[in-house]
Amino acid sequence: MSRIHLLDTSVYSQPIRRTMQAGVAARWPTMDQDTVAISAICEAEVLFGLNKSGSERMRDIYSSVLRGRFQVLPVDAEVAATYADLRADCERMGIKVEDMDLLIAATAKTHGLIVATLNVSDFARIPGLTVEDWSAPPPTASA
Numbered sequence: 001m002s003r004i005h006l007l008d009t010s011v012y013s014q015p016i017r018r019t020m021q022a023g024v025a026a027r028w029p030t031m032d033q034d035t036v037a038i039s040a041i042c043e044a045e046v047l048f049g050l051n052k053s054g055s056e057r058m059r060d061i062y063s064s065v066l067r068g069r070f071q072v073l074p075v076d077a078e079v080a081a082t083y084a085d086l087r088a089d090c091e092r093m094g095i096k097v098e099d100m101d102l103l104i105a106a107t108a109k110t111h112g113l114i115v116a117t118l119n120v121s122d123f124a125r126i127p128g129l130t131v132e133d134w135s136a137p138p139p140t141a142s143a
Contacts, residue, residue: 005036006108007070008101008117009045011134012038015065016046016058021118026137036116037071039107041100073107082106089127097126105129 014024046066050059073079083106090097097105105126108115114130115123123131 003035003037003071003111004114005031005116005132006073006104006111006113007036007038007042008104008115008119008123009042010118011116012042012066012070013046013049016050016061021135023134023136023138024118027134031070033069033071037073037111037113039104040072040074041103041107043072045100073111075103075107079103079106079110082110086126086128090125093127095125098122102126 011024014020015028020028046062050062075083083103086102086106086109087097090102101122105115105123107113109129114132116132116134117123118133118135120131120133120135123129
């Protein structure tokens with residue numbers, strides 16, 4: 001099976017939160033290295049949050065549940081070029097997007113991945129990006 005989703009920080013960080021959001025909790029057991037990746041930007045955001053919080057509980061959960069679970073895709077020259085194109089397109093259209101979100105989007109677009117997020121509005125306005133809302137459990141197949 002090939003990789004399908006790039007997790008946004010809002011999804012990736014769920015296991016270290018006090019309560020996991022229902023949509024992510026339903027999907028978490030099926031996520032693995034073959035179908036899911038994260039951006040180096042996402043990893044940086046989570047590590048910053050851990051450092052800022054100083055919470056040993058959160059750090060322990062990160063170490064046991066998140067660290068090394070998914071491939072971390074780098075921000076390389078190809079992602080940088082995609083970022084530049086996306087940022088220029090967004091500015092021309094008057095769309096404001098946070099740089100970290102735009103780098104995550106560029107990583108997804110470069111690798112042909114769907115951004116899995118709880119913050120659809122942060123990504124849906126980025127031209128040419130496929131976004132999936134993980135705030136609700138996945139639909140079940142009808143019998």
